[in-house]
Amino acid sequence: MLIKLRKKLLEKSGMTLVETVVGFSLLAIASTMLFTGLMTSVSLIKEANDYKVSSARVSTALDVEDEALIVSSNNETMSLPSVGGSTVPGEYYKYSDGGKISYKVFVPSSLDPN
Amino acid sequence: MNRLKNKDGSAILWTVLLTVIITILLGTLLTLSYGYHNSTIATVTKQQAYFTARSATDMLISELGEKGADSNLMPRNKGSKVTVDDFNFDESMKMGKANAVIEKTSEDTVEVKVTATYADSKYTMTATLKNQPIFFGGIAVKRLNIPATSTFTLTEKTDLYIDDEGQFTGKLNLGGNLITKGDIKLLAGSTVAGTTFSNDVFFDNNSATKNPKKKIWDSSRFIISNYTLEAKYPGFVQTTRMLVRSIFSGNYNYQLCNNFYSSAFNPSLVDTWQVDKFAWHNNSRYIRIAFYDSIIFTDKDAFDVNQISYSNTGYTSVKDDVTSIAYVLVDKNCKLRIRYGLTTDYAGFLGFMQDISNALLDKKLSYINVYLEDGAVLELGNSAGNSDTALKRLNFYMSIYGTENSKVVLHNNVKVHGSINVGELEIRPGANATVKYITSNGGQVAKQKVDEIWTISNYTD
DSSP states (O other), X not given: OHHHHHHHHHOOTTOOHHHHHHHHHHHHHHHHHHHHHHXXXXXXXXXXXXXXXXXXXXXXXXXXXXXXXXXXXXXXXXOOOEETXXXXXXXXXXXXXXXXXXXXXEEEGGGOOO | OHHHHOOTTHHHHHXXXXXXXXXXXXXXXXXXXXXXXXXXXXXXXXXXHHHHHHHHHHHHHHHHHHHGGGSTTSOSSTTOEEEEOOOOOOGGGOOOEEEEEEEEEETTEEEEEEEEEETTEEEEEEEEEEEEEEEEOEEEEEEEEOOTTOEEEEOTTOEEEESSOBOOOSEEEESSOEEESSOEEEOTTOEETTEEOSSOEEEOSSOSSSOOSEEEEETTEEEEOSOOHHHHSTTHHHHHHHHHHHHTTSOOOOEETTEEOOOOOXXXXXXXXXXXXXXXXXXXXXXXXXXXXXXXXXXXXXXXXEEEEEEOTTOOOOOTTOOOEEEEEEOTTOEEEEXXXXXXXXXXXXXXXXXXXXXXXXXXXXXXXXXXXXTOEEEESTTOOSSHHHHHTOEEEEEEEEOTTOEEEEOTTOEXXXXXXXXXXXXOTTOEEEEEEOTTTTOOSOOEEEEEEEEEEEEEO
């Protein structure tokens, strides 16, 4: 359709120069919009999909409580959470996937099977 | 009309129309893509809110399960609530915030409702905790000695209670639960309560950050260390001794060291009670203690027995409800060594049947109760040999009780079916011994309630 339009625009009969210029400009703008818009959409969908995949991967990694994910092991720089006035012993687990997504969870020692 | 049919200059109109269509299409596409993207981002933040809610819920389960009614978070009366405003997660973790409401919905049920907030996302999680009793049954000893070259196995549902510190270097495979009064170190590869530990695990009183005194997976799988069972439940450790004493309220017979006693037996479950060195007695049922080949009293304080068995030769009037029981007492500072038990073919029987025509007895359970006085030692499987036949005969169906200064020694391939409640239990160096707790054949003590825990019964994500 765009090619047919281009051919019609090149036919000078019945059109002033201004109309031709405006016509080509509109065609150029439409083409650019189409290209940019499609690229943006693809980019958004791709990024959203990346998030989804990363999220699923990270959640699974945390659910299995991989020892490699521990970020606190009696780490004195990190404070243990407390509830009811007493500190709850346990470990912080953290997993990030390429810096895009980072999930954190705390697992009390008494519930940790290992 | 002619002007309408004149198509000159229509290209610009088509261009404008196409541009409008493309703009609308792109607008729609971009809106959908943006929405999809935003939805994914919301899912990601919601996922973290879920993890934060789960962390807070687990903390409450840990706190309430650990302290129970002693926790100031436990609502006192039915219908009362306790509110938690913050769980104080480390700031650097950026886990967001969580709050909770704990409500006692019945005397033995508590409902926990946690709401976590992360970025713009909120997640609410509820859990129901129920007060459940913890039962214990199996081996109760003051000291357990497993040398480095030995393996000690307690089968599923067989629990281990150590009245002191459990310091052993051998491998422990504990299918049941563990309760220790002192600190305990579980070596890498050990299995306790169905969980195999890949690293050495210490349960002690000194660490504020890990290795809690209780490690409870559910009401049937738990480790409790530094736990004063005796103080909390007075008489538990001595219960079995009292039980044995009460059984022997009447007359009884026993063979101890180099002294032999025989008199009427009461209760009258067995007609006669005799120690037989060489020959079977006819026309009577009796407990036979066969001596250790021809070598008797190999050392001053030891009484060597080849096997303890039961016979009903020639006796055909046994009633259905007859259960044969043998009582063996080992006197102070004496040592009883029993070479063989039974093959598994005779599982449930004290000994092999001499007269199998009396089938009624085949369905009856029999067991041996052994009581060890102060300083007494019972060795099972001693010098049993390594032939296939010998190895098959190392099943001992017994309930063994003793004072805190008594001792049981298990040799290689011995399997005890019953319970052991003595001062010290030793596994011989290089030996592989097993205990299986059963009440039907040997264990006279049913599982006892030793504690109560608040454990999760329902978890709604």
